[in-house]
Amino acid sequence: xxxxxxxxxxxxxxxxxxxxxxxxxxxxxxxxxMGWYRQAPGKQRELVAVITSGSITNYxxxxxxxxxxxxxxxxxxxxxxxNSLKPEDTAVYYCQADVSGSYSSRRRYWGQGTQVTVSS
Numbered sequence: 053x054x055x056x057x058x059x060x061x062x063x064x065x066x067x068x069x070x071x072x073x074x075x076x077x078x079x080x081x082x083x084x085x086m087g088w089y090r091q092a093p094g095k096q097r098e099l100v101a102v103i104t105s106g107s108i109t110n111y112x113x114x115x116x117x118x119x120x121x122x123x124x125x126x127x128x129x130x131x132x133x134x135n136s137l138k139p140e141d142t143a144v145y146y147c148q149a150d151v152s153g154s155y156s157s158r159r160r161y162w163g164q165g166t167q168v169t170v171s172s
Contacts, residue, residue, distance in 0.1 A: 054078040054161045058147045061166030064137055072132040074147030084150040086130040090143035137170045
């Protein structure tokens with residue numbers, strides 16, 4: 053099957069930066085898109101940024117201008133560069149891979165999540 057693993061979360065002061073990484077592995081036939089979502093306590097999971105295999109991007113208004121999503125298609129890896137972090141960015145960040153496998157139909161896979169905490 054397909055595995056999705058995030059890394060790079062941690063504790064950072066307001067105004068600081070973090071870079072998240074997410075790697076998808078397994079029997080991947082087609083990677084359609086990868087994206088980042090986040091979920092804060094008591095809130096619904098929300099889209100942060102998505103990038104397609106054609107490098108079309110979409111950002112939440114709350115992070116536009118501060119976050120940048122990028123990918124390495126050859127490695128099935130996506131990155132999220134987070135700058136000018138704010139306390140309201142605190143959440144568990146989840147990576148999603150939209151993929152079809154060699155012997156499976158298209159579906160979306162989730163990573164386990166990585167905690168980002170912005171606090172002074």
